[in-house]
Amino acid sequence: MEMFNNYSFIGCDADYEKSDIVIFGAPYDGTSSFRPGSRFAASRIRIDSYGLETYSPYLDRDLLIRHVHDAGDLDFVFGNRDLVLNNIREFATKLIEENKKPLMIGGEHLVTLPVVEALHEKFEDLVILHFDAHTDLREDYMGEKLSHATVIKRVWEILGDNRIYQFGIRSGLKEEFEWAESGHTTLNKFGYEMLDQVINIIKHKPVYVTIDLDILDPSIFPGTGTPEPGGISFTDMMTIIKKLSTLNIIGADVVELAPDYDSTGVSTAVASKIIREMLLIL
Numbered sequence: 475m476e477m478f479n480n481y482s483f484i485g486c487d488a489d490y491e492k493s494d495i496v497i498f499g500a501p502y503d504g505t506s507s508f509r510p511g512s513r514f515a516a517s518r519i520r521i522d523s524y525g526l527e528t529y530s531p532y533l534d535r536d537l538l539i540r541h542v543h544d545a546g547d548l549d550f551v552f553g554n555r556d557l558v559l560n561n562i563r564e565f566a567t568k569l570i571e572e573n574k575k576p577l578m579i580g581g582e583h584l585v586t587l588p589v590v591e592a593l594h595e596k597f598e599d600l601v602i603l604h605f606d607a608h609t610d611l612r613e614d615y616m617g618e619k620l621s622h623a624t625v626i627k628r629v630w631e632i633l634g635d636n637r638i639y640q641f642g643i644r645s646g647l648k649e650e651f652e653w654a655e656s657g658h659t660t661l662n663k664f665g666y667e668m669l670d671q672v673i674n675i676i677k678h679k680p681v682y683v684t685i686d687l688d689i690l691d692p693s694i695f696p697g698t699g700t701p702e703p704g705g706i707s708f709t710d711m712m713t714i715i716k717k718l719s720t721l722n723i724i725g726a727d728v729v730e731l732a733p734d735y736d737s738t739g740v741s742t743a744v745a746s747k748i749i750r751e752m753l754l755i756l
Contacts, residue, residue: 481520482544483749485528485537492541495756496574497749498565499547500585502558503732505621509699511732515742516547516579518733519749522742526750532712533719535754542753543574555584555620563588566725570596575756579749580729582699583610583622586684590629593725597680600724602629602638603672605714606686607702609646609661611654622730630658639676641666641714642689645702665706666714673717683718683726683752687745697741699732708744712751719755726752 486497499516506512528537548565550558562578566589569576578589583606594600604610610626613619620628630638638659643651654661662668688698691705706714731745 481517483520483542483753484523484526485540486542486544486753488541488543490543490545493543494574495540495542495577495753496545496569497542497577497579497753498545499579500562500581501547502550502580502585503582503699504553504555504558505584505615505618505623506582506699507615507621507623509732509735511734512580512582512699512730514733515581515731515745518742519579519731519746520544522739523746523750525743526746528750530751530754532716532751533754537750537753540753559584559588559620563592566592567595575723576725577749577753577756578727580727580731583625583684583686583729584620585729586727587620587625587628589725589727590632590682593680593682594632597724599679600633600637601676601679601681602626602633603681603683603718604638604640604686605642605666605684605689606640607642607645607688607705608686608700609640609643609650609654610686611650611659612647626659636660639668639672641669642706644704664704666710669714669717673721677721679722680724681721683723685726685728685748685752686730687728687741687748688730690744695741695744697733697736698730700730711748715748715751715755723756726756728752
């Protein structure tokens, strides 16, 4: 599959064959319902990553002792959502079959769906940790079932009840909250107070982590398509990632940075640092 790459994420230039983690970009924002622009996230993040060190004092781990390959961005056909999703699924399947752990940079949140589909083929007991401001549990959005507003509902259709754990959620239809709270997902509104309990429940399961960056408060992360006041802090996010480091994480994504809505570049810097930490706990 054709890829595009001018830069690699800092510390992620190992040979593909030697790497057990592969980072790649999915520059798609075709169903964004408010402010598009997340298609530009991966390329900006790679450039900004050179403002970081490879060493994380939060985790006391260094990317230089890992084997991580940056495969670049998938090259998509404009305007064809179904082909885009199929391209992501094919690439993720290739990685999984070759025993690589994927870390995908979105793009909007719909890009999570084909990676989950690919992982579920190998890991039937897969569970999802979903960090987001929004429920993403609509049955459809304006009649469309494949949307960044419906992605977790589509994931539930694959996995079923008691397999999706949602944190930081503070926006959605009343019906979405009621549906989740009727036993379909475990939903922690506003924060992550339930995370320790959930980690204890899923500690022996294969875990996929999806982080929609709008979980962060827009006062520190304005560069996103649907900013939602009332979010967690960056320090909270680092605490969350450190807690996740005890789990069997078999893949992850970080989505919904739309860099052009933050002229300061701070949002891109925040996203880059979160990705570094996620790479270190895979």
